[in-house]
Structures are given as C-alpha cells and as structure tokens.
Amino acid sequence: MATIKDVAARAGVSLGTASRVLSGSSQTSPDSRSRVLAAAAELQYVANGPARALRRARTDVLGLLLPDIRNPFFSELAHAAEQEARRLGYTVLLANADEDRDQEAAYLRTFASQRIDGLLLAPQQGGSPELESLHASGLPLVLVDRAVRGLDAPLLSTDNAQGVAQALAWLQAGGHRDVAFVGGPAAISTGVERRDAYLAGRAAHGISTDDALVDAGDFQLGSGTDAMLRILDRGVRPTAVFGADGLMTAGAMRALRQRLGDEARAVEVVSFDDLDWFDLRSPGISAVVNDAAEIGRLGVAALADVIAGRPVASQRIATTFVDRRPAGGTA
Amino acid sequence: MATIKDVAARAGVSLGTASRVLSGSSQTSPDSRSRVLAAAAELQYVANGPARALRRARTDVLGLLLPDIRNPFFSELAHAAEQEARRLGYTVLLANADEDRDQEAAYLRTFASQRIDGLLLAPQQGGSPELESLHASGLPLVLVDRAVRGLDAPLLSTDNAQGVAQALAWLQAGGHRDVAFVGGPAAISTGVERRDAYLAGRAAHGISTDDALVDAGDFQLGSGTDAMLRILDRGVRPTAVFGADGLMTAGAMRALRQRLGDEARAVEVVSFDDLDWFDLRSPGISAVVNDAAEIGRLGVAALADVIAGRPVASQRIATTFVDRRPAGGTA
DNA sequence: TTTCCACATGGAAACGTTTCCACGGATGTG
DNA sequence: CACATCCGTGGAAACGTTTCCATGTGGAAA
Numbered sequence: 001m002a003t004i005k006d007v008a009a010r011a012g013v014s015l016g017t018a019s020r021v022l023s024g025s026s027q028t029s030p031d032s033r034s035r036v037l038a039a040a041a042e043l044q045y046v047a048n049g050p051a052r053a054l055r056r057a058r059t060d061v062l063g064l065l066l067p068d069i070r071n072p073f074f075s076e077l078a079h080a081a082e083q084e085a086r087r088l089g090y091t092v093l094l095a096n097a098d099e100d101r102d103q104e105a106a107y108l109r110t111f112a113s114q115r116i117d118g119l120l121l122a123p124q125q126g127g128s129p130e131l132e133s134l135h136a137s138g139l140p141l142v143l144v145d146r147a148v149r150g151l152d153a154p155l156l157s158t159d160n161a162q163g164v165a166q167a168l169a170w171l172q173a174g175g176h177r178d179v180a181f182v183g184g185p186a187a188i189s190t191g192v193e194r195r196d197a198y199l200a201g202r203a204a205h206g207i208s209t210d211d212a213l214v215d216a217g218d219f220q221l222g223s224g225t226d227a228m229l230r231i232l233d234r235g236v237r238p239t240a241v242f243g244a245d246g247l248m249t250a251g252a253m254r255a256l257r258q259r260l261g262d263e264a265r266a267v268e269v270v271s272f273d274d275l276d277w278f279d280l281r282s283p284g285i286s287a288v289v290n291d292a293a294e295i296g297r298l299g300v301a302a303l304a305d306v307i308a309g310r311p312v313a314s315q316r317i318a319t320t321f322v323d324r325r326p327a328g329g330t331a
Numbered sequence: 332m333a334t335i336k337d338v339a340a341r342a343g344v345s346l347g348t349a350s351r352v353l354s355g356s357s358q359t360s361p362d363s364r365s366r367v368l369a370a371a372a373e374l375q376y377v378a379n380g381p382a383r384a385l386r387r388a389r390t391d392v393l394g395l396l397l398p399d400i401r402n403p404f405f406s407e408l409a410h411a412a413e414q415e416a417r418r419l420g421y422t423v424l425l426a427n428a429d430e431d432r433d434q435e436a437a438y439l440r441t442f443a444s445q446r447i448d449g450l451l452l453a454p455q456q457g458g459s460p461e462l463e464s465l466h467a468s469g470l471p472l473v474l475v476d477r478a479v480r481g482l483d484a485p486l487l488s489t490d491n492a493q494g495v496a497q498a499l500a501w502l503q504a505g506g507h508r509d510v511a512f513v514g515g516p517a518a519i520s521t522g523v524e525r526r527d528a529y530l531a532g533r534a535a536h537g538i539s540t541d542d543a544l545v546d547a548g549d550f551q552l553g554s555g556t557d558a559m560l561r562i563l564d565r566g567v568r569p570t571a572v573f574g575a576d577g578l579m580t581a582g583a584m585r586a587l588r589q590r591l592g593d594e595a596r597a598v599e600v601v602s603f604d605d606l607d608w609f610d611l612r613s614p615g616i617s618a619v620v621n622d623a624a625e626i627g628r629l630g631v632a633a634l635a636d637v638i639a640g641r642p643v644a645s646q647r648i649a650t651t652f653v654d655r656r657p658a659g660g661t662a
Numbered sequence: 663t664t665t666c667c668a669c670a671t672g673g674a675a676a677c678g679t680t681t682c683c684a685c686g687g688a689t690g691t692g
Numbered sequence: 693c694a695c696a697t698c699c700g701t702g703g704a705a706a707c708g709t710t711t712c713c714a715t716g717t718g719g720a721a722a
Contacts, residue, residue: 001468003708014672019710026711029670044464049444050390051708053381054677070406079401082427086434091441094425096413103417110422113380133375137332221607253611265613276552280584281612282596334678345702350680357681360700382678385707 002043010039022047053115062090062303063111063119065104067146068220069096071247073273073292074122077144080296081120088304090117097124099218105130112139118303123148125187140306144299147189154306155314156299160190160272163288163319164197167242167270170286170323172205174268179207180238182227182252183216184245191216194244194272212236217248224251225258232259239267246273249285274322284324291317333374341370353378384446393421393634394442394450396435398477399551400427402578404604404623405453408475411627412451419635421448428455430549436461443470449634454479456518471637475630478520485637486645487630491521491603494619494650495528498573498601501617501654503536505599510538511569513558513583514547515576522547525575525603543567548579555582556589563590570598577604580616605653615655622648 008018013032020026021036022045028036039045053059062085066074078094085092093116097104101124108130111119118140123131127148135141135151143155171179181198184191195216203209212234217223224243231238232255241256243249249271256264271278274287295317305312339349344363351357352367353376359367370376384390393416397405409425416423424447428435432455439461442450449471454462458479466472466482474486502510512529515522526547534540543565548554555574562569563586572587574580580602587595596614605618626648636643 005708015709016673016711017671019708020671023710027669032670044468046440046443048385048708049446050381050384051677052710054379054385054679055708055710057677059381069400070403070410072401072403075401075406079427079429083429086437091424091445092426093422095423096410098410098414106417109377112377114422115380137375247607250608250611257611262613275608276578277581277606277608277612280581280588281608282593336678346679347681347703348701350678351701354680358699363700379678382707383680385709386678386680388707 002045003048004045006043007036007039007045010043011035057115058117059115060090061114061116062092062300063107063114063116063121064092064094065097065107065111065119065121065123066094067097067099067104067122067124069094071219071245072275073145073246073290076292077122077296077299080293081300082296084297084300088300090300090304099124099220101125101128104128108134112137118142118307120144120299120303122146123151125185127151140303142299142303142306142312144295145190154302154312156295156302157314157316158190158290158295159316159318160193161197162316163272163290163321164194165201166288166319166321167272167286168198168201168205168207170270170321170325171207171240171242174240174325175206176240176268177206177208178210178236178238178240179213180228180231180236180241180252181214182224182231182241182243182248183214184248185216185218188219191219191244198242210236213238216244217251219245219248221247221251221254224248225255226251228252228255229259232256241267241269243269243271246271246275246278246287249273250275253285268325279324283326286324287322289320289322291319333376334379335376337374338367338370338376341374342366388446389448390446391421392445392447393423393631394438394445394447394452395423395425396428396438396442396450396452396454397425398428398430398435398453398455400425402550402576403606404476404577404621407623408453408627408630411624412631413627415628415631419631421631421635430455430551432456432459435459439465443468449473449638451475451630451634453477456516458482471634473630473634473637473643475626476521485633485643487626487633488645488647489521489621489626490647490649491524492528493647494603494621494652495525496532497650497652498603498617498619499529499532499536499538501601501652501656502538502571502573505571505656506537507571507599508537508539509541509567509569509571510544511559511562511567511572511583512545513555513562513572513574513579514545515579516547516549519550522550522575529573541567544569547575548582550576550579552578552582552585555579556586557582559583559586560590563587572598572600574600574602577602577606577609577618580604581606584616599656610655614657617655618653620651620653622650 008015021028082092095107104124105128122145141153183195215227215230217227269285271287274289278285302312339346349367352359413423426438435455436459453476472484514526546558546561548558600616602618605620609616633643
C-alpha cells in the first residue's frame, strides 16, 4: 500500500509538499500540485486514516449509539442522522446497544478509544459510569429521544405530552371509555412522560381510570404482546388500545388476535409512532407521528454545533397525528 | 487526556513495560503489573485507538455496507452481524448506501482510508471501480445477499430458487391462475434470480404466463406500489400477488387497496421475506422466510476466516415457508 | 539597483502506540 | 563453583501523517 512518501518520491517533491497538496491545507505551486496529484493517482494512494487522526487529534467520525436498530423509529433516525453527518463531512460509526446497559457501556468504551469527535446517543435507563466519564472528559455529546437524569447535555426529543394529548383527543372523539394503555419502561424518560401524560389526561377525556387497563413493556414487540395479554387476562374488555410505541402497538394487536380472534378487528387502535404498514391493515391504525428523521437530522446538526463550540439548546420536536378511523366512526 | 507515558511515569516503570502490561502482549512481573494497572485506573487511561492502529497496522474494525438500513431484512442482518462481530472482538462500522451507487463508492473510499480489517458488503448493481480496487488491494471481502458479476469473493446468499419454488407450490395449492408478480431490479442478482425462477416455474404450477401480470420495482416500498398499479392498470385482475421482497409486497398491498378498496382482501398475498406484522393482517400474508440473521452471522464468521487466511466457500442459505392461508383455503 | 516581503519548499519534530534489541540479574544445570 | 538459559525491563525505532520552522527564490516597492 502506497504511502505519502512514495507519492512524494514519484512526484519529485518533498514529503511536506506532498502532504500540503493532498490535504489542501496550504498554498502550493500549480506545478508541484499537478505532479503530486498525478503520482497519487498512479499509485492509487489512499491516505492512512489512523495516522492522520493521530497527528491531527481528530477523526471526523461521529458515534451514533442506539438502543435498537430494528425498531423502525431508530433505523429511520439513524438513516437521517447519517445523511446529515455525511453532508457535514463526518462519517458515522453506528452501534446498537440492544436495550442492554452492559452493551451500551462496552460501546462507550470503544468510542472513547476510537477518539470519535462527538457522540449522538439515545441512552439506556439511568446512565452509567462510562457515560459520566465520557461526558466529564469533554467529549461533545448530544442526546436524542431520551433524557438521562443528572446529565447536562442537549436533548432532542419528541413532545410526548403533545402526542399523548392528540391521541387522547382522538380516543374521546371515538367515544371510548375502556381504553387499554400499553406503556413503556418506567426507567426510560419517554416511557415515563407518555405514561404520565396519559394517566393525567385520561379522566378529562372521559376515559376510565381503572388501572387494570394499564400495563407496560420495554418498547420491543414481544413485550407489547405480553402486556396486552396481562391486561386482557384481568377480565377487562377494552374498546380501544393505545400503545406507547409502534412496535408495542403491533405486539398488542397480536395479543388481541390471540385472545379475541376475528373480534379483535372491532378494537380501535392508536399508536405513538406511525409505522409504514399501519394504513394497510383494516381498519387502519391511527397514530401520533413522531418525526424520527427530523430528530436525527437536528441531532447531528446540534452535535456539529457543540463540536464547533457554538451554543446549543435542547429542543422538543412537535408531533402530528394521522386519523385512520373509517368514515362514520365507531363509538 | 492521559497517555501511556503518563501511566508509565506514575507507575514508575518504562513506557515499554506499561505497554506490555496494558496490551497483555508479553510477560510482566506481578509487581509492575499491579502498579501499572493502578496507575491506569487512577488516570482514567483510555488507549488511543488511532495510534495503536497505526503501529499495529490493523484496526479490529469491520465495515458493513448495506443498501438500505430501513429495510427490515437488512436491519436484522446488521443486528446479527454486529453481535457476531462483537463476539469475535471486532467493532462494526455500519454504513448505508441508500441503494445509490455514488454513496456506496464514497463509503468504500472512507472504509479504505479508515483501514478497516475487512468488509461485509451487500453491493449495488454492477460493482464500481472503487470496489474493484479495494478488492484488488487485498482487503478481506465477503458479499452478503447479492452477487457482483466478475468479482471473485465469497458470497452468502439466500437460496432464491428454493424460496420461489416454495411460493409457487403454495400458489398452486391455492388454485391460482392469475398471479401478479412484483419483481426486483434486473440489475441486482437477487432480483434476477427470483424473477427467473418465477418465470421458469410458473407454467408448471398452473399459473398464467401472461406477462401483463409481471412488473418490477427496486426493493423499496413505494416501488412496489407503483409496480402493482401498473399491473392493475393493464386491466388484468389477479387473484394472488407474489412480491419479491417484504417491502415491495407491502407496497403492492397498498396499490391493491387503492384500486380495489375492501375487495383487496380477497386477493391472496405471498412475500419473499417475512415481516413482523404479516401475521397481523387478516387474512394473513404467507411468506418465504429469508433468514437475515443467519446470513449476517455467517457472513461475519466467513469474513473472520478470510482475515485469518482460512479458506472460505460461498454458501446458499435455505429458506423456510410460513403458510398463513386461513383454514379451508381460497381457490 | 537595493531592500523587503510573500510564498513555495525541504527538513524535522511530533502525535501515542507497539515491538525489537540488548542488557542484567536470577535461576537452574553440569 | 562456573556456565548457559531464561525472563523481565529500559531504551529506541517505527508506523504515516501534519505542521512548524528555516531557507531560498521570485517579484514588487522604494
């Protein structure tokens, strides 16, 4: 593999000059410039990233650490973040914590060792010593989707209260009293915020406050099934279901079908997060639209600001709502 | 940020000894060992990855370049690949080509510059100069899911012919004659293989050979809708649809609903790729199960073998089939 | 013509590791 | 007791860049 030294030799210039041409950092004569470029092309020169990173003390790499890449919300977020990072000249190192604190900690160590320029993180519950020390070390850090108690970093998150209010209004318009709520983990900020907003708002929207109708999962599909089964097995018979994320809503539908068979279709469904296929089922599934792409984009932009030393504020992203109730309603 | 030099000084040993302790490469006395470890802990020493990579000429990083991370097939593959890589001591650098050749080429350059130890690639159509030269440079390379003409690298892919045969058998059992086929791109090997197997096998399974029933997309959801709309607008009226991947199948269903409304439910659907929610729709969507996780796992294992210089052979992964036709059939 | 400045260049230091080499002391064998 | 061996260590080179500093050459200004 050719080094810059080989390129310099072939071009008949010094190593320093070759570097100046190749990195474009400083003025060079048109003559040496063209000779170096030609030599580099002939030798198929590719700069050695680690060497460059070592010397410049930056890598132009951003870390993106997500809880679950198979969750469409996060894969969409990752996609948008990557596009934006690319636009800003960064490469993204994507890692998947699998909703597991140890794995998150392990990746944080890896990132620290790789000397990434900044980290975009959708954290696990409660932080970790690794996260503390990474932040304490001054690594530019931006949180997305979820907050960490006691960690002072900019956060880009959904306006959960707004989204829940939209869902509640929709439930009320449908005349529902017995609504099953499949919430998220009590240890994750989005779980808490959505649950609290729901519990606080339900009475005002004419919804039963019977807590037998409420259960929770961990934002993964199977847990939504389990939670809904627990609810149904308490003997209640909801006329609508509200899931705190897209995957758990899907899981809850599976539970409904298991217990109620074809009658499951009579139960109206609303989800926090809109998935691709929610319009394909009949009747359609209404949803709070949680703009993952926007969060990813803004997150990377904010991270770039932090890296550049510009001030950055936390931000709530507004939700919209898509009503897929068949004309005529249910009630 | 503390360096190994600081650690050595604090422990009262030479730089070389500190390195030997920290990297565990060579014997050290218990005494210096404990002193170095203590010093490292006190200083919160984190090894500088780029420096290490520069010196050792390896990074312990694998590249994973996928066409579309939002496609559940690939996000599942990525997840499994990452787990396996982690198990083998590698970090994964994940990148998303977005079904775009230029972006793929750009990432290949980035990977080359980062000096990754190996690349797991689900390529775009027809390769690229960047891919050629990367492979020519001796970078360990394993392909997943898709082949590249003229590129001699191990390939782990689905047994597309088998999967199509399973779908054909199912269609025949359902008594279908007019079957719409939404194929993949003619430039991608999986697209070609599935289409060829279907076209070659349909007559023997009692399926119409009218090519008005056949169209193609690009493996993304919207393209499935478009293809299906084209088919329907030719005036044919299929009793079943076969989609060449999960997303396009979903897209085709959207088209059916647009054109046929509630009667769309009478059209039976079978998909190459099983998605999470195919059992939730009624009637259920039958599917060829394409084991993305297995491909990801085996791909990384194969890549590790290539890196270690062990011989590696291409491999076809068998498909299974899940029949979700309601008892009693349709015919 | 002389002085000065700008600018392109060559050489060398520096980034933080790993690893080679040589040395010294302790251990074991004859 | 003498010699060979082994093992842990210190010192230094090397990895491939970027960047600082000094030098020389050109042209512009006086």
